[in-house]
Amino acid sequence: MARKTAADHRAHLALDWAARHGPVSGPLAMATTSMAVASTGALTHMPSGWPLAVGVVGAAAHGIGAGLRKRLGRFSLATRAAGWLLSSGWTSVVIASEPATWTGQQAWTALAALAAITVGIGGAAYASEVQEEAADDAARALQAAMAEAEIARADWATIDAWMALIRQVTRVPVEFGGGFTRRPNGSGFAMEISLPIGITSDRIAGYAQALAEAARLPTGCLVRVERAGRQGHLILDIDTHDMSALTTRYPIEEASGSPLTVNGPVPWAVDRSGHPIELHLREACALIIGPPGSAKTTLLDGIVASFARCNDVLVMAMDVGKRCADFKHWNRPWLEAAGRIDPPAGSARPPEDTQPVIDWMATTLAEAETMLDALLAIGERRLADAANTKLLHITPQQPMIFCIIDEGAEMLAYEGRDPVRNRVRTKIVAVIRTLRAMGIRLILTATDGNVSSLGDSAIRKYSPVRVALTATDSEGASVAKLFSRVKGIDARQLRSKGSGVIGAVTGDPDTEIYPTAMRTFLTDSTLHREIAIRTRHFRPTLEKSAAEAAGDAYLERWSPENINQLLSSIGATESESSPAGTTKRGKIEYRRTLNLPSRPVDGSETTQAPKQEEPQQPQDDRPLTDADLSNLLAALDKIPEATEADRPTPRQERPEPSEEEKPAGPAWLPQAIEAIRASGADGMKVGAIAEIVGLDRKTVRTALRACKELVYRDNGPHSCYVHRDYA
Numbered sequence: 001m002a003r004k005t006a007a008d009h010r011a012h013l014a015l016d017w018a019a020r021h022g023p024v025s026g027p028l029a030m031a032t033t034s035m036a037v038a039s040t041g042a043l044t045h046m047p048s049g050w051p052l053a054v055g056v057v058g059a060a061a062h063g064i065g066a067g068l069r070k071r072l073g074r075f076s077l078a079t080r081a082a083g084w085l086l087s088s089g090w091t092s093v094v095i096a097s098e099p100a101t102w103t104g105q106q107a108w109t110a111l112a113a114l115a116a117i118t119v120g121i122g123g124a125a126y127a128s129e130v131q132e133e134a135a136d137d138a139a140r141a142l143q144a145a146m147a148e149a150e151i152a153r154a155d156w157a158t159i160d161a162w163m164a165l166i167r168q169v170t171r172v173p174v175e176f177g178g179g180f181t182r183r184p185n186g187s188g189f190a191m192e193i194s195l196p197i198g199i200t201s202d203r204i205a206g207y208a209q210a211l212a213e214a215a216r217l218p219t220g221c222l223v224r225v226e227r228a229g230r231q232g233h234l235i236l237d238i239d240t241h242d243m244s245a246l247t248t249r250y251p252i253e254e255a256s257g258s259p260l261t262v263n264g265p266v267p268w269a270v271d272r273s274g275h276p277i278e279l280h281l282r283e284a285c286a287l288i289i290g291p292p293g294s295a296k297t298t299l300l301d302g303i304v305a306s307f308a309r310c311n312d313v314l315v316m317a318m319d320v321g322k323r324c325a326d327f328k329h330w331n332r333p334w335l336e337a338a339g340r341i342d343p344p345a346g347s348a349r350p351p352e353d354t355q356p357v358i359d360w361m362a363t364t365l366a367e368a369e370t371m372l373d374a375l376l377a378i379g380e381r382r383l384a385d386a387a388n389t390k391l392l393h394i395t396p397q398q399p400m401i402f403c404i405i406d407e408g409a410e411m412l413a414y415e416g417r418d419p420v421r422n423r424v425r426t427k428i429v430a431v432i433r434t435l436r437a438m439g440i441r442l443i444l445t446a447t448d449g450n451v452s453s454l455g456d457s458a459i460r461k462y463s464p465v466r467v468a469l470t471a472t473d474s475e476g477a478s479v480a481k482l483f484s485r486v487k488g489i490d491a492r493q494l495r496s497k498g499s500g501v502i503g504a505v506t507g508d509p510d511t512e513i514y515p516t517a518m519r520t521f522l523t524d525s526t527l528h529r530e531i532a533i534r535t536r537h538f539r540p541t542l543e544k545s546a547a548e549a550a551g552d553a554y555l556e557r558w559s560p561e562n563i564n565q566l567l568s569s570i571g572a573t574e575s576e577s578s579p580a581g582t583t584k585r586g587k588i589e590y591r592r593t594l595n596l597p598s599r600p601v602d603g604s605e606t607t608q609a610p611k612q613e614e615p616q617q618p619q620d621d622r623p624l625t626d627a628d629l630s631n632l633l634a635a636l637d638k639i640p641e642a643t644e645a646d647r648p649t650p651r652q653e654r655p656e657p658s659e660e661e662k663p664a665g666p667a668w669l670p671q672a673i674e675a676i677r678a679s680g681a682d683g684m685k686v687g688a689i690a691e692i693v694g695l696d697r698k699t700v701r702t703a704l705r706a707c708k709e710l711v712y713r714d715n716g717p718h719s720c721y722v723h724r725d726y727a
Contacts, residue, residue, distance in 0.1 A: 027083070027122035031114055034087045038094040048096035055088020073135065076128040083121045090114055155180055159191060162215075162236075169214050170207045172199050177233050183273050187246065188221075188239040195232050201225070204234055209490045211236075218242050220493050222272065222517060239272060243496075243519075248274045250305055250521040255534040259311040262400045265511075266306050269299065269467075269502060269518040277518055279504050280511040281402075282394065283436050285462050286443040287454075289478045290469030295498040295520050296445050297326050299467065300404065302521040303443070304330060305531045308357050311538040312399045316360040318371060319406040323363040326406060328566060330357040333532035340567060350532065355539045357532050360557045361566075365420045368411075372427040374550035375403065378542075379435040381549035392439045399540040400439045403431075408444035412454055417688040432462045449481030467518075469500035483515045665703050668693040672700070673709055676723050683713055683720035 037051055059081040068077070094110055102110070159176055166174055177192030195201065205225040212223040220242035226235045248270045260266055265278030290296045304327070307313045317327040336343045337354035362368040378401070386392055394400045405411070405428070412428060414421045432442055446454060449468070454460065460482075468478035470491050479491040479501045489501060498520035504513040547554060556562075675692055676684050690700045704710055710721045 027118045027125060030083060030087050030121065031118040034091045034114060038091045038099065041091070041095040042099045046095055048092045051088045051091035051095065053088075055084045055091075058088070059084035073128070073131055075124075075131055079121065079124040079128045082124065086117045086121065090117060155182070155189075158189070162191065162238075163193070165214055166193065166204075166207075166211065166236075169210050170204055172196065172204065174199075174204070177228065179228075179235075185246075185274060187241045187243055187273065188237065190235055190237045192228055193234050193236060195234065201227055201234050212490070220496075222490060222493055224272075224489065224516065226514060226516070237272075243272050246272070246274060246519065247522040248519070250302055250523050250527055251276075252305075252527065252530045252534070255305075255309050255531055259535070259538045260306065260309045262310050262313050262394055266310065267521075268303055268306060269520050272517050272519070277502060277513065277516070279465055279513065280506055280508075281441070281465065282400070282439075283391075283441075284465045284504065284506070285432055285436075285441050286465035286467070287449075287459060287463035287482070288443065288445040288467045288469070289447070289449045289482055290445070290467075290500065291447055291472045291478070294469035294471040294473065294500070296469060298498055298523055299469065299520045300326060300406070300445070301523040301527060303404070304357065305521075305523070305527060307402060308531045308535045308539070310400075311396045312394050312540055314359045314399045314401045314540060314542060315357065316362075316371065316375075316401065316403040317358050317406070318362040318368050318403060318408070320363065320365055320368055320411065321407050324358075324361045324406075327358050327361060327404070330528045330532065331361075331566065333357075333529050335563070335567070340563065347529070350529070351536065354532055354536045356558070357528065357535075357539075359542070360554065363565075365424055369420060369424050369427065370553045371403070372424065372431060374554050375401065375431050375435065375440050376427065377549040377551065378546040379431075379438040379440055381545055382438040385545060386438075389437075391437050394439050396538070396540045398439070398543050398546075400441070401542075402441055402443060404443045404445075406445050408442070408446065412444075412459060416691055417685070429458055433458060436462075449478055464505040465503075467500055467502045469498070469520075470494045471497050471499055479515075489515060489517055665707060668695070669703055669707060672704070673707065673723070676710060676721050677725065679722075681722065681726040683722035683726075685720045689721070 040046070041048075041051065064077055064081055072080075090110075090113060097106075099107070099110070159180055163174065163176055166172070173196055175194040175196075177194040179192035180189065181191075182189045193204075195204065208223045208225050212221060215223075215238075217223070217239065218241065221239035222237075223239070224237040226237065227233075228235050251267075262282055264280070266281055267276040267278050269277045271277055288296060288299065290299075304315055307315045308330075317324050319325070319327065332341070333350045334354050334356045335341045337350040337352055339349075343349050360371060362371045382392055382398075392398065408428065411421065411424050414425055416422075428442070431440060435441070444459065444463070460466075466482045468482045468491075470479060471494075473479075473491070479489070483501065483503055491501060494500060494517055496519070500518055500520075501515050502513065502518040503515035504511075506512045542550070542554075672689050672693055675689065686697050686701050686704070689704070690697045693700065704721055705712070709724055711724055713720055713722050
């Protein structure tokens with residue numbers, strides 16, 4: 001069948017209007033007909049009741065019957081019936097009064113009555129036509145809206161069924177809001193509903209699980225209730241198929257396009273429909289909670305990949321427990337490009353300008369403290385350089401710094417007496433509290449969301465972005481701990497790998513994300529390689545002033561020693577293509593890593609100051625040849641042997657105790673004595689010693705009292721045991 005043109009459509013509308021409203025005779029034709037019938041009837045002595053009978057039949061058949069068939073309104077039906085009855089009634093009266101005997105006044109009175117009837121019927125007919133045209137316009141507008149929204153007849157059946165179900169479950173007379181959209185993958189649909197006055201959205205959101213159960217949806221399907229673009233309207237996002245098997249591969253191909261920016265949205269995960277969930281992270285720290293096996297590592301891979309696509313973000317990593325095992329593979333393409341390791345079999349060597357994706361790694365407590373000191377120093381320098389700016393403007397020349405602390409809650413929840421751990425904990429909180437405006441933020445992961453596990457309530461307060469992974473959390477405890485109010489999400493249904501709930505509080509309705517169900521991106525072993533290669537052209541570097549403030553620890557983070565440590569951790573060997581002792585990144589040549597002292601945040605003196613070393617003579621970096629080795633061995637042979645008097649006596653801090661002097665006691669006592677001796681004049685409390693040896697305080701206190709090498713310093717609540725060398 002040929003497609004109708006616009007002219008055909010207009011002609012069809014004209015014919016439809018003519019069919020509904022009849023011929024355009026008008027009230028004037030009615031008046032002329034009445035006068036003609038009255039004149040003829042008077043001359044032929046027609047019975048006066050006949051015109052009225054014809055009028056009644058016409059009003060019933062044409063005025064009401066035909067009007068109903070044409071779907072006319074009540075006012076139009078009344079106007080058509082009144083026209084028939086009034087005109088026929090006037091004709092009957094004229095015939096009955098014998099117009100041949102009228103005087104001039106009677107004739108003018110009859111004509112005036114007919115004119116009044118004609119004008120009244122004409123006005124009513126015009127008003128009815130206006131109403132009918134308005135109804136036609138509304139019907140056409142509704143049809144156009146339906147066509148624009150592509151709401152098919154089957155969709156209307158679905159809408160009617162769900163509206164009835166919502167009214168039955170919630171006992172609220174909601175109305176359809178006009179919006180209906182099916183997901184492209186056929187996994188569900190979204191519909192808009194309008195609330196009556198006096199009913200809040202929270203009341204409907206509380207029935208989400210009840211609606212899913214009442215609709216008998218398959219296990220794993222959710223009904224999510226979200227706010228629409230205007231108040232009083234809600235969006236119901238309904239799953240009709242279990243989305244547990246839905247996986248969305250990270251869009252590596254998009255990394256070759258325009259770079260992202262942290263000043264805009266950055267994708268972290270996908271929603272239940274497979275659409276990216278994009279977050280605004282310029283001022284936000286993030287807290288990620290998930291039990292073991294809930295795919296935290298997969299989520300971190302997606303986060304690092306998205307940050308690598310930004311031309312104004314530097315990524316640092318801190319992992320003391322696993323020594324950055326989940327981050328080191330991101331820098332492998334850089335090592336391959338530099339010739340330090342060989343690429344995987346069948347893969348080409350990356351381009352020479354490939355840069356590290358992770359700008360700095362900390363694998364030990366000492367390195368973590370040094371990194372935190374550098375971040376605090378960078379924040380102070382940026383604050384001094386931008387004294388008149390409340391919020392630093394992030395650009396590729398002055399990038400944002402995100403430090404990802406894997407299992408960071410382990411360091412925050414520490415309550416022991418290790419001074420290094422306590423300093424690291426204090427400095428993590430200091431970075432979170434003070435460096436938001438200067439473009440330095442932290443992303444922490446943990447296995448639990450309790451305050452006792454996080455160590456500080458400030459972690460939640462300063463982490464508006466929160467993620468709770470639920471794959472191995474059968475009770476949904478992580479969701480309840482991170483989000484105080486979550487309506488419309490049954491976390492017990494989110495059991496597939498990488499599932500969870502994500503939310504972001506920004507204070508802006510356009511960027512805020514209410515707690516919603518999510519899935520991590522699907523990542524594979526080639527993600528880090530592809531991302532590193534595709535983003536190498538716009539990877540940023542730290543500005544010169546900030547790098548100088550961070551100190552040599554930052555400038556020499558990729559020294560030969562650090563690279564060798566990285567190589568040994570990923571099971572690779574150093575290539576001979578790079579001379580031992582130096583490596584280059586850009587235009588900076590890195591040398592030996594300095595053992596810098598840690599910077600205390602409370603003004604106290606550090607306990608890990610490095611020992612002063614004697615100045616060394618400049619060394620020749622020329623590789624050692626076989627001839628040099630032969631000359632060295634020959635020179636060693638010529639050195640005379642030293643006599644007993646010439647040989648220096650080995651220095652001993654303390655002579656080994658004799659059998660009589662060795663402490664008598666349990667097997668753990670020597671370990672405790674060495675720990676107390678290492679503490680120096682400060683000594684150690686019984687509780688700290690018990691924590692080291694793993695015993696209760698009563699047992700430890702009994703053994704320490706009997707030890708002659710220790711002295712008990714009674715100082716009230718600060719009492720402790722001190723070694724006799726420092727007593």
